Amino acid sequence: MRHARLLTAASSFALLLHGAPALAQDAATRMPQDDAFEADDSDDAAIVVTAPRGSVAGDIPPEEVLDSRDILATGATSVAELLDALSPQIGSGRGRGGRGGGGRPIILIEGKRVSGWRELRDLPTEAIERVDILPEEVAVQYGYAADQRVVNFVLREAFNSTGIELEGEFATRGGRMGGEIELDRLMIRNGTRTTFAFEAEAKSALTEDERDVLIQPVEAFPDPVDPRPYRTLLPATEDYQLNVSHSRPLGEKSLTATLGLDQSTSRSRFGAPIASFDIPAASPFADPPGEEGEVSRLVAGDALGRSRRSRTAELATALNGGGDWRWSTTGSINVANSRTRSDRGPDVDAFQLGLDALDPSFDPFGSLTLGDYPQDISRSRSVRGEVDGLVSGQLGETGAGPIGLSLRSQLTWSNFQSEGTTFGIADPDSDLTRRRLLGRATIDLPVLDRDSAIGQLSFNANGVAESLSDFGELFSYGAGVNWRPTRKLSFLASFDREEGSPSLTQLGEARVVEPLVSFFDFTNGETVLVDAITGGNPDLVADTREVLKISGNWQLPTKDDLRLTAEYITERIDNPIGSFPAASAALEAAFPDRFFRDGDGTLVGVDLTPVNYARQSRDSLRWGLSWGKTLETKPPSAETRAKLRERFRQMRQERQRERAQQQPQGEGPPTPPQPQAEGQQQAEREGPPQGQQRRRGGRGPGGFIGRGRNGGRLGVNIFHTVNFSNEVEIAEGLPLLDYLDGEAVGRFGGTPRHEIEARAFRYNNGLGLRLSADWRSATTVDSAAGPIRFDDYAKFDLRLWYNLAEKPGLIADNPWMRGMRVRVGIDNIFDARPKVTAADGSVPFTYQPAYLEPEGRTISLSIRKLIVPRRFIRDEIRRRTGR
Template identity: 35%
Template sequence: MTIAAALLYALASGTLQTMPVQTAPPRTAPVPATRDEQDAQPTGAPASSADGDVVDDVLVSGTKPRGSVRGDIEPDITLTSEQLAAYGATNVAELLAAVEPLTRSGRGRGDGGPVVLLNGRRTSGFQEIRGIPFEAIERFEILPEEVALTYGFAADQRVVNIILKADFRQGSLQGRVNGPSQGGRTTTGAQISAFQVNVRDRWNFELEQTHNTALWEDERDITRSPGSQPFDLIGNVGGIRFPTLVQPNPQPPYEIDPALSMLAGTPVTYAANPGVSNPTLAQFAAGANAPRTGDLGAYRTLLPRGDATRLTTSWARDLNETIKGTVSLTLNDTASFSYLGLPGVTLQAPAGRNGSPFSREVNVYRYIADPGAVTRDNETLTGNLGLLLDGYVGDYRWTLSGAYDRVETDTTTGSGLDTRAAQAAVTAGTLNPFGALAASSFTRRVDTANAVASGGNLEAVLTGDLFDAPAGGVNATIKLGGDTRTLDAESSRYNDATGTNVFSSRSIGRDRAYGTVNFTLPVSDPSREILGFLGDLSVNFNAGYDHASDFGGLTTLGAGFNWVPADPFSVIVSYTDEEGAPTIQQLNDPVITTPNSPVFDYRTNKSVLINRIDGGNAGLSADNRHVWKVGLNFKPWSTQDFSVSTNYTNTVIENAISAFPTITADLEAALPSRFTRVAGELVSIDARPLNYAETRREELRTGFNFSRAFGTPTSPAAGAPGAGGFAGLGGGRPGGAGGPPPGVGGGQGRPGGGPMMMFGGGGGRGGFGGGQPGQGRFNVSIYHTYRFADQIVIADSLPVLDLLDGAATGSRGGTPRNELQIQGGVFRNGLGAFVNANWLQGTEVDGGLGGSDLTFSSQTTVNLNVFADLSSRPTWVARFPWLKGARINLGVQNLFDSRQDVRSSTGDVALNYQPDYLDPQGRIISLTFRKILY
């Protein structure tokens, strides 16, 4: 935390306060507040901004800004349009990815993103907002999880509230290309989009196409071990155990032929096939105990070839003075194709005939040159329709939302070759297993799977103040809803015994009825002289009931308080007890077997290729989560955009539902039925999800976020391009096309169009947002996570797996005890750069008794994005007019090509943990060009 300490010291000593301070723009007469603005203000607060002021980019006001969330919980972080420009994102989806360290929560069931509101309202789905250009955003607020309760969501994800400019429109074309600096793979994409918002309507449209080329294994530095059965295109032979004979090796591998062993001078268990139709013992002796190890890198993809097409559109409209309606639609078509190597076949050659020089039967191990026989073809079609009505009944806000979605997935797996006909020919003497073998001698084995998941829901939320208590209004949020979901799964798996496909189908449905209620009760309020010595204190209570047709009743109970003892501090404490059912996908996904899946076998200390079985597990049970959270937010300087936050989270989950983890010695000992071994060699893993008896996580996440303007603002001549914003398109020209006249558009009534724009760039057409000409902005944030505990109890009778000390569930080792995230961005005069760095502490995994321990090194990953808004260069635009509205981004992911180093206790590097296998792409360079059309 050296960087954090240095910045804190500089702030305290006043070093950074010597930077130029932006003066407040001249005020205009206040305008009438909209219904949303009235709703955002405290009871009895004036609707206008007459009592507000701006000091060093910070608004001090007795009212909440337009579009703020309901309730008394203030944002932890507020980013203005100028600050957002330093992140280099082009739309909401990219922006949410860039600010992930600021929105991360340790309370959810997975790694899902935050709850996203638009102008303080619920949305009809992420498709409604993902493509909104960042230039249309006026303010971006990040709030604690407890705010979600007021909107009918569970308090397990942070809340992001996006406030749009009042009047904005933009259409754009975008093209991008990226690929690893090592080469081997290229991703290209194109997108056309349009967005518009005005006083009554908002709509957007996006069409995007992406193509990925395949990355082949031989394009990276990967070394594979031959495995227990050495397959090769020319082939090898191995001995077969004969119970009636006395053999020097009673355990595999077995002696091929005593005559060959005598000729070679040592017992021979494997020998390279000479590659001729009638080989001799002498020719086999030349390759005794030195089997060929065929390199299949040219036939195996590390990353698949893929294509994706996405269409997104939405339309929102004010139906009357109090009701807004929204409809949104997304269609996705994604496809990928992987090559998994060559099919390996084992043929038993009779003794002394058909080209065999041996006195015993032997196994012949051959790869067949048919790469199309071991493949994975996957296509997914997704459709989502969302509807939303939002309005008021008196002082109560109501929301009625509905959605329908359908996901169809088709998977075709080439699982190898059927050898029955070829083996019959070898036995009959019509096929020589030592000579050339054509793919036409075999039959391809093909498995198929199809899954169709569909469902719809209808949900109503009502929120408002029930009555006015001494310390303020007692708020209630009530949600009632129901949904229905089905998952139809079909699979066809090849049966080696019969040579036919065995068809199976399963169908599962779930109907739910649910309801939640949340009450927020103000306890003290100094402004009302109610228990003022306590500061601002409110408590909340929430409860929910969810009746699932296949799991019965599931309950949720929670409580907490929000306390502001003094202006710089705020404290939030909460507890949640929640029961949750597995998804129908976790229960009923079709069973799929993937051949040639590499895993590290801790028992034998080597990498092996196995059959991995994935799909649903109908035996899963519901879990029960208990979550404690204590959060502290500190804003020490009212004139500085600086905040410190720390959050302690303690989560215990009984019957935790989990994906199958990376195999370890402890895991196999606990779940032996999930592992299949033949003669001690691992050949298959059942990797379907499972229930742990209990998991426990405890962590503390602390960090700060700091932003400041720098540079001296310049005043462009009246009528010059970009007056009131960056030179370029629009940017908030008073009375300009697409923008309201001065003082119109609601909010705080400042000149330049849209409301609450502290830095110009209000409404109008699509400019590049934020800041006065000549002035810049930098942001920096540092967050440190310390994990006290991360433990798993697979079953009550088994020992605890400590992911911080020797256990693991993922391919990256155990859980790092310490994690550090650093972000920094700067933007000025159309030029900017954004850096995102992440450091993870190293871990160790215990291989168990007789196994191999693995050490995973610490890793630092740095991502850099440099961007330029070419419209901000008037001389360039004058010479090349097509640059008007153009933006170019140059990104480098994993700037220093950092790779995690994984070593076993013997010093070897297993296949699964070779750097190019863990991270096939490494450093990725991307170039994006966007052209604003209007």
């Protein structure tokens, strides 16, 4: 019996470290199961109506539920990495920006709204007990638009850890290196959660001469200049992030406050410092004498550069309350400022005056010292404050279930200011302020329950009214139907009509002129260097979009976990906001004032600030399969179990000595634990009677495992997107632009007809592997010189890791390795680069592989140490084993 208790304690100890039941597999197989998760999956089985702890409100079930072992199998160490690993499952085809345009999914903690992304971004994955992935329609119940999936995190009831991670990476082709350090501290106990996280990351610049970029020499005296060392493909960057979050219960309520500070800097090069002079005919330096001339020289000094710096400070709060009606209030204030400095090139004015004055001391062929480069400077500052309230509950009952209602209101105040100088002339200042008041109501009406002839059926509807100080009133509405014929098969259909305004940055971001930008002119079929104008456009108007979605989710009746999901989305947009991804003839015909050409018709400048097109339509189908199975985990050897018993015996003796030292003088020795009755010992050895299960979650080591399924994980997720149409009408009377056939949507050509996202993983006995693959089909873009083909492109990434905590023999001999993990990452395994060819078989200069995929294959190595205080381990073992 003593050995069984020691093994139980060992299991709890391992679970505290990594949420992994590998140290005592023979004992873990007898752990009690959670009947809320482990009920029979067959349609005829009894239905468990009690939702697991921390579930999301409403009748729409999760599309997928991940337990602690599933989470470990991703290899992620933080919530940010976990969401990246789950990108195929949580991607959305709805929202602004097309597939995945909804952006980051809506995040909940235990069914409650959070103060913001910063609150849980850096949480270690070991602290997560379960993850629920839900469809976009659940977002409506929390007062959001139905264009983002919902991810609900259920954390462990108690956790205490300090983590440190070091990572270094380099490109196998050379020229690019980086490093990162992360520190985090997490404490969870009695409903109180405190998080501290700091992250610093730096990467070196990558210049054109460090890749196989073709040389385009710049004419200069005495020899042409190779500009590649003076231009960067990727800038040098430095990023710092600090987040502090605290959450605590206030009676039946919970309050969270989060503070975040960020700073990012980047430094890039965009050209050689070339100075050009006009030589008068009378100058002693005229060659031939008596004739005017011109000379260009490479000036000693740094390359022409651009530096950017941005700083952000944010304070956010969330107050959640329960009862018959759930309610929450969130508030935040965000202050951000940015500054950009761009060199204009050597200042030749003073030297040119000396040449014009025929001063022989101004020798254009001698040594040149021209001083600092003049700069264009732009600055911007934004302040945003927001208060948001949500109330949700039940209006009443129908024969099929409760009628749900959620009401949300939001008040936002934003201010955006920008200023700058170009060629020494002050740009017009921008000072924009917006006050936004939003109200949203959602109702969920059950019609049929699960026992009906066709299964469970419910309807929902929502309406939104917005008042913007600079745009007036905007209105949106939507409706949906949720049909669940069986427990394993569900369908969702929804329609939304939304009016949306441009953001303040789209309206008023500082206009910046970037010189010497490589640009492909599709009208002339050539690559040119242009002055590119970026920034905001104050003349933008609101867009209106209508979205119809039909989706299905089917858990197939197989031995392993196999799930099929599909969603068809059709979208129509009036006045969509877009930019100029390429200088196509159609775009230039519609917006001739955005393209600047010299007398020879050569493109010399492009205004890339956003504009409103007339209308756009998109249709796509996204479907995928998710398959997974449990692997048998090898139990520890008899020798390892003996070492663990001895280790825990020493820990118990140490604890007894501490108690004895803390005991006041005059008191007797501590009372030894009372022996159990023979019947009780027999019951513990045999476990619960046949046909019964002890409920998990509060007591026993099983409460640390989520679903109670032990062992490793093997799985594959693969999703295929078929884009049926993507057309834009620039203006009334102009031909449609077909991004699937002939029009460029970005630097990788048009919209691919087919896209595939795939993730495969295997994790067992502490060893993990995750392979990621992304593929897009070929596209063709029309140009004056003939069609340009963008070949299909596939990219593979690999993660390999080793959790030392799941190697009990290694830990028993080397206790200092407890909580360590080593990971090797290989991005772009095959060093793949996009291939672009013109009609004559040549590669357009702008579309060289090094421009489209400059970094290539990169290899990273990270070492992470998770430290769990010994006192916390002892307390948790005592609490969970009842000793």
